[in-house]
Amino acid sequence: MLLQQLLAFAASLSVAYARLPDGRLNGNFRRPATAPIVPLPNPDAPVISRNGTVLPPYTTVFFFDQLIDHNNPSLGTFKQRFWHTWEFYEEGGPIILNTPGETNADGFSGYLTNRTINGQIAQQQNGSTIVLEHRFYGLSNPLPDLTVNSLRLHTLQQAIDDLEYFAKNVNLPMPNGDNLAPGKAPWILVGGSYSGALTSWTMVNKPGLFAAGYASSAVVEAILDFWEYFEPIRLNMPANCSADVQAVIEHVDKTFSGNNQTAIQQLKENWGLGNMTHLDDVAGALRNNMWDWQSLQVTTGPGGQFFKFCDALEVKDGVSAPASGFGLDHALAAWGAYWRNTYYREICGTDDAVDCLGTYDATADFYTNTTIDNASRSWMWIVCNEVGYLQEGAPVGHPSLVTRLVQPPYDLRQCRLMFPGAFSTSSVPNTLATNVKFHGWNVRIKNLFFANGIRDPWKDATVSAAGINVPSTESQPIGLGDGFHCSDLLTSSNIDPTILAVQNQGLAAMKKFLASWKPSGKTGRVTTPKATPQGLSSSFVSSFVKPVNVWFKGAKGV
Numbered sequence: 001m002l003l004q005q006l007l008a009f010a011a012s013l014s015v016a017y018a019r020l021p022d023g024r025l026n027g028n029f030r031r032p033a034t035a036p037i038v039p040l041p042n043p044d045a046p047v048i049s050r051n052g053t054v055l056p057p058y059t060t061v062f063f064f065d066q067l068i069d070h071n072n073p074s075l076g077t078f079k080q081r082f083w084h085t086w087e088f089y090e091e092g093g094p095i096i097l098n099t100p101g102e103t104n105a106d107g108f109s110g111y112l113t114n115r116t117i118n119g120q121i122a123q124q125q126n127g128s129t130i131v132l133e134h135r136f137y138g139l140s141n142p143l144p145d146l147t148v149n150s151l152r153l154h155t156l157q158q159a160i161d162d163l164e165y166f167a168k169n170v171n172l173p174m175p176n177g178d179n180l181a182p183g184k185a186p187w188i189l190v191g192g193s194y195s196g197a198l199t200s201w202t203m204v205n206k207p208g209l210f211a212a213g214y215a216s217s218a219v220v221e222a223i224l225d226f227w228e229y230f231e232p233i234r235l236n237m238p239a240n241c242s243a244d245v246q247a248v249i250e251h252v253d254k255t256f257s258g259n260n261q262t263a264i265q266q267l268k269e270n271w272g273l274g275n276m277t278h279l280d281d282v283a284g285a286l287r288n289n290m291w292d293w294q295s296l297q298v299t300t301g302p303g304g305q306f307f308k309f310c311d312a313l314e315v316k317d318g319v320s321a322p323a324s325g326f327g328l329d330h331a332l333a334a335w336g337a338y339w340r341n342t343y344y345r346e347i348c349g350t351d352d353a354v355d356c357l358g359t360y361d362a363t364a365d366f367y368t369n370t371t372i373d374n375a376s377r378s379w380m381w382i383v384c385n386e387v388g389y390l391q392e393g394a395p396v397g398h399p400s401l402v403t404r405l406v407q408p409p410y411d412l413r414q415c416r417l418m419f420p421g422a423f424s425t426s427s428v429p430n431t432l433a434t435n436v437k438f439h440g441w442n443v444r445i446k447n448l449f450f451a452n453g454i455r456d457p458w459k460d461a462t463v464s465a466a467g468i469n470v471p472s473t474e475s476q477p478i479g480l481g482d483g484f485h486c487s488d489l490l491t492s493s494n495i496d497p498t499i500l501a502v503q504n505q506g507l508a509a510m511k512k513f514l515a516s517w518k519p520s521g522k523t524g525r526v527t528t529p530k531a532t533p534q535g536l537s538s539s540f541v542s543s544f545v546k547p548v549n550v551w552f553k554g555a556k557g558v
C-alpha cells in the first residue's frame with residue numbers, strides 16, 4: 001500500500017526538465033543567464049537521510065504563503081513554490097537557501113543535492129537545502145498574469161523582501177522546522193548569475209539576516225550597455241574563429257551602413273534572411289552564434305554548439321585555419337552555409353525569419369502575450385527597469401564579435417513594445433539607482449564569498465571584472481578559476497583543478513563564516529502553517545519520515 005502510494009506520488013511529480021527560456025531570439029530576452037539545470041538520475045526516488053530516515057523525493061513541491069506586496073501586506077499572499085531536503089541535516093546545522101532566479105524552477109531540485117555546491121555545503125556543515133522559485137517565474141506569481149499592472153510588483157526589492165519573509169516565516173517540513181528562522185539557525189544564501197547578484201544585494205540590503213553567502217558568477221553591477229559581455233568570449237575562443245567572426249561582422253556593418261541595395265540584399269540572403277526588412281534585426285541575429293558560448297561548461301568540452309560553429313568556419317577539407325583564420329570570403333560563405341543548413345532550424349524551427357528574429361512587429365504574440373510562466377518576459381521587465389545588461393556591439397575602435405548596429409536604443413524600443421505605457425522614448429533602465437542602493441562593485445560586506453570564471457561572458461559585471469580590482473579579503477573572499485558561467489556551482493566542474501580550488505575555497509569560507517555565528521534568538525516571525533507538498537496533507541508527508549527498516553518492512557509483499 002505504502003509503496004503504491006509512493007509510486008503514484010512519484011509519477012504525479014515527474015519533472016519535465018525545462019529548457020532554457022529563450023523566447024524571441026533577437027533581444028536581451030535571449031538567454032537570461034541562470035545557473036544550469038543539474039539532472040538527477042532518479043529525481044523522484046525517496047531520499048535517505050544520514051540516519052536512515054526516508055525523506056520525500058527531491059522533486060516534491062512545497063508551497064509557502066508569500067506576501068503579494070511587501071509594501072502592502074493587506075493584499076494577502078500567493079503560493080510560492082519551493083523544494084527542500086534535510087538528508088544531511090543535524091541539529092544546529094545551517095539552512096541553505098537558493099533561488100534559481102529568472103526561470104521556472106522545475107528541474108532545479110538538483111540544487112538540493114551534493115551534485116551542486118549547495119549540497120556540498122550541506123554535507124560539510126550538516127545543513128538542510130532549499131530551492132525557492134523567484135516571484136514572477138514559473139508558477140510563483142503574486143498576480144495571475146504578466147501585465148504591466150501586475151509586474152509593478154516585480155522589483156529587485158520585492159524579491160529580496162521575499163527571501164527575508166521566507167526565511168523568517170517558513171515552517172520547514174522537517175523536525176523542529178518551525179523553529180529554524182535566522183535568529184535560531186544560521187542561514188546561508190547561495191546564488192548563481194542574477195541570483196548570485198541577488199545574494200550580494202540581499203546581504204547589503206538586509207545586514208545580518210544571512211550568516212553567510214555564496215555568490216557564483218554574480219552580476220553585481222547593473223550596466224546599461226554591457227558590450228563587455230562578448231569580451232571573455234573574444235579572448236577565450238579559438239583565435240582563428242575570433243578573427244574571422246570579426247572580419248565578417250566588420251563587412252556586415254560596412255555593407256548595411258552603405259547604400260548599395262544589391263550588396264545589402266546579397267548579404268541578407270547569405271544567411272537566408274532575404275525577407276527581413278530591418279538590417280539591425282539581421283545583423284543582431286548573428287549574435288546567436290556568440291550567445292551559444294554561454295551554455296558551455298567544462299564538462300561540455302569543445303562539443304557544444306559554439307564549437308560546431310567555429311568548426312564550420314575554420315575547418316576546410318579536414319584542415320584547420322591558422323590563427324589568423326581563412327579570411328572574409330571563406331568565413332562569409334561558411335557562416336552562411338552553416339546558418340542556412342543547420343543553425344537556423346536549431347533556433348527557429350520551422351518559423352518564418354521575420355516571426356522568429358524580427359523585433360519590429362508590435363502585434364507579435366511575443367510582445368502581447370501576458371500569460372504566466374514566461375521567463376523571457378518577466379526577465380525583460382527587470383532588464384528594462386533596473387539592470388540593463390544589454391548585449392551590444394563594442395565601441396568603435398575596439399574589436400567586436402557582434403554588430404555595432406545594435407545599440408541600447410534597439411533594445412529599449414523593445415521595452416516599449418513589450419510593456420506599452422510603462423516606458424517613454426526617453427526611459428532607460430535606472431542602473432545608477434540599482435548600483436547606489438545595492439552597492440554593485442562597491443560591495444564590501446562580511447561573510448560573502450564570490451566565485452567567478454575567466455571564461456564566463458558575464459565576468460565583467462562581477463567583482464572580477466577587468467580593471468575593477470575589487471579586493472579579495474578574509475571576510476569577502478573572491479575565487480577566480482577557469483570556469484564558464486556558474487561552473488563552480490556544479491560539482492562535476494571539479495575535473496578542472498582551478499574550479500575545484502574555487503569550490504574548496506568557498507567550502508572553507510562557509511566553514512569559517514559559520515564558526516563565528518551566534519543565535520540572536522529573535523526570529524521576527526509571523527506564524528504560518530506548515531508547508532505541505534502539492535495536494536497532500538501534512539500527515540501524508542510525515543508518513544515518509546520513517547526509519548528505512550520500518551519503511552521496507554511495511555512495503556514488503558505489496
Ligand SMILES: *[C@@H]1O[C@H](CO)[C@@H](O)[C@H](O)[C@H]1NC(C)=O
Nearest residue numbers: 047048087113114115119123
Ligand atoms: C553525495 O550524497 C550522496 C547521498 O545523496 C552520497 O551517497 C554520496 O556519497 C555523496 N557524495 C560525496 C562525494 O560525498
Ligand SMILES: *[C@@H]1O[C@H](CO)[C@@H](O)[C@H](O)[C@H]1NC(C)=O
Nearest residue numbers: 089090091092093124125126
Ligand atoms: C555534523 O554532525 C556530526 C554528527 O553529529 C558532528 O560530529 C559534526 O561535528 C558536525 N559537523 C559540523 C560542521 O557541525
Ligand SMILES: *[C@@H]1O[C@H](CO)[C@@H](O)[C@H](O)[C@H]1NC(C)=O
Nearest residue numbers: 259260261262263264266267
Ligand atoms: C554593389 O554591390 C554589388 C554586389 O556586391 C557589386 O557588384 C556592385 O559593383 C556594387 N555597386 C556599386 C555601385 O558599388
Ligand SMILES: *[C@@H]1O[C@H](CO)[C@@H](O)[C@H](O)[C@H]1NC(C)=O
Nearest residue numbers: 272273274275276352353354
Ligand atoms: C520570403 O517570403 C516569400 C513570400 O512571403 C515566401 O514565399 C518565401 O518562402 C520567403 N523566403 C524565405 C527564405 O523565408
Ligand SMILES: *[C@@H]1O[C@H](CO)[C@@H](O)[C@H](O)[C@H]1NC(C)=O
Nearest residue numbers: 238239240310311314320323
Ligand atoms: C582553428 O579552428 C579550429 C576549429 O574550430 C580549432 O580546433 C583550432 O584550435 C583553431 N586554431 C587556432 C590557432 O585558432
Ligand SMILES: *[C@@H]1O[C@H](CO)[C@@H](O)[C@H](O)[C@H]1NC(C)=O
Nearest residue numbers: 023365366367369373374375
Ligand atoms: C513567452 O511568450 C511568447 C509569446 O508571447 C512565446 O513565444 C514564448 O514561447 C513564451 N515562452 C514561454 C516560456 O512560455
Ligand SMILES: *[C@@H]1O[C@H](CO)[C@@H](O)[C@H](O)[C@H]1NC(C)=O
Nearest residue numbers: 365368369370371372373374
Ligand atoms: C500565450 O502563450 C501561452 C503559452 O505561453 C499560450 O498557451 C497562449 O495560448 C497564448 N495566448 C495567446 C492569446 O496567444
Ligand SMILES: *[C@@H]1O[C@H](CO)[C@@H](O)[C@H](O)[C@H]1NC(C)=O
Nearest residue numbers: 051052053089090091175547
Ligand atoms: C533521524 O534524525 C532525525 C532528525 O535529526 C530525527 O528526527 C529522527 O528521529 C532520527 N531517526 C532515527 C531513526 O534516529
